Amino acid sequence: MNAVCRFSMEKHFIENNMPCHNQPLNNNVNDSQEHAAKQVRFADSDESVAEPRRDSGTSSDAQRAIGPQLKLLPLNDQIRELQTIIRDKTTTRGDFVFCADRLIRLVVEEGLNQLPYSECTVTTPTGHKYEGVKFEKGNCGVSIMRSGEAMEQGLRDCCRSIRIGKILIQSDEETQKAKVYYAKFPPDINRRKVLLMYPILSTGNTVIEAVRVLREHGLLAKHIILLSLFSTPHGARSIVQEFPDITILTTEVHPVAPTHFGQRYFGTD
Structure with a gap:
C-alpha cells in the first residue's frame, strides 16, 4: 500500500470516528449548557454575577468586633456544605457523624497551624539536604466532656x-452555674500548648470555667487554642473578654448555634 492511499484511509477513519473541536462529546445540548453555566460561577471574578452568601457578613463582622483572638477558617463551598448538612434536621445520624468528622478534621488541621514550630534540616533518601520545619515539643489536647470528645479522634x-486530657463541666441544678466534676491533665500541663476542644460555643460559660481550671494548674491563657466548629457572637465575646490572650478557632459565628450537636453525634437525641 503506497503512502497516499494509507493517508487517505487514516483521514477517513479520523473524520468518521473522532469528534471535531466544535462538536460536543455529549450529544445532550442541555447537559453541555448546564455544565458551562456551572463553570462560569468559578471562572468569573465579577462578584456581581454570583449571589453573595447571606450569612458571610455575620462571621466577618463578629471577627472585626471581637478582635484578632477570633480566627475563622476561610469559607469555601466544602465547609459551607458541611455546615449545612450538620444544621439540617433531616440529616441522618450516619451522614451527620461523617460530615461532623470531616469538619472537625479541617478545624484540627488549622489548629495545628497555630502551634509553634522551629526550622530543621533533614537528609533525603538521595542524600540531599532539605530545609524544613518541625513542631516544638510540649503540645497536648484537652476535651471538654462530652461533646468535646467527638474531636479527639x-x-x-x-x-x-x-x-x-479531659474535663467534665455541668450546670448545677440549683444555681445553674457551671461546675467542674472531673479534670485530668498531663502533670506538666503548665509547660504545654493546649488545644482545647469544644464543638459548640453558645454562652461561653462552660469554656470559661474550663480555662479557669487550666489556669489553676499553672497554664497561661495565651497558650490555649480553643477549637470549635460553631460559635455565637455572645459566646466568643464572653470568652475573649474574660481571657484576652486566648485564641479561638472556629468555622462560623452565627447567632443560632446547632446546640443539638452532642446529642446527634453520640446518638442520645
Whole structure:
C-alpha cells in the first residue's frame, strides 16, 4: 500500500470516528449548557454575577468586633456544605457523624497551624539536604466532656502520639452555674500548648470555667487554642473578654448555634 492511499484511509477513519473541536462529546445540548453555566460561577471574578452568601457578613463582622483572638477558617463551598448538612434536621445520624468528622478534621488541621514550630534540616533518601520545619515539643489536647470528645479522634489522626486530657463541666441544678466534676491533665500541663476542644460555643460559660481550671494548674491563657466548629457572637465575646490572650478557632459565628450537636453525634437525641 503506497503512502497516499494509507493517508487517505487514516483521514477517513479520523473524520468518521473522532469528534471535531466544535462538536460536543455529549450529544445532550442541555447537559453541555448546564455544565458551562456551572463553570462560569468559578471562572468569573465579577462578584456581581454570583449571589453573595447571606450569612458571610455575620462571621466577618463578629471577627472585626471581637478582635484578632477570633480566627475563622476561610469559607469555601466544602465547609459551607458541611455546615449545612450538620444544621439540617433531616440529616441522618450516619451522614451527620461523617460530615461532623470531616469538619472537625479541617478545624484540627488549622489548629495545628497555630502551634509553634522551629526550622530543621533533614537528609533525603538521595542524600540531599532539605530545609524544613518541625513542631516544638510540649503540645497536648484537652476535651471538654462530652461533646468535646467527638474531636479527639480527629486530633489523634493528625498527631497519633499526642496526650489528651479531659474535663467534665455541668450546670448545677440549683444555681445553674457551671461546675467542674472531673479534670485530668498531663502533670506538666503548665509547660504545654493546649488545644482545647469544644464543638459548640453558645454562652461561653462552660469554656470559661474550663480555662479557669487550666489556669489553676499553672497554664497561661495565651497558650490555649480553643477549637470549635460553631460559635455565637455572645459566646466568643464572653470568652475573649474574660481571657484576652486566648485564641479561638472556629468555622462560623452565627447567632443560632446547632446546640443539638452532642446529642446527634453520640446518638442520645
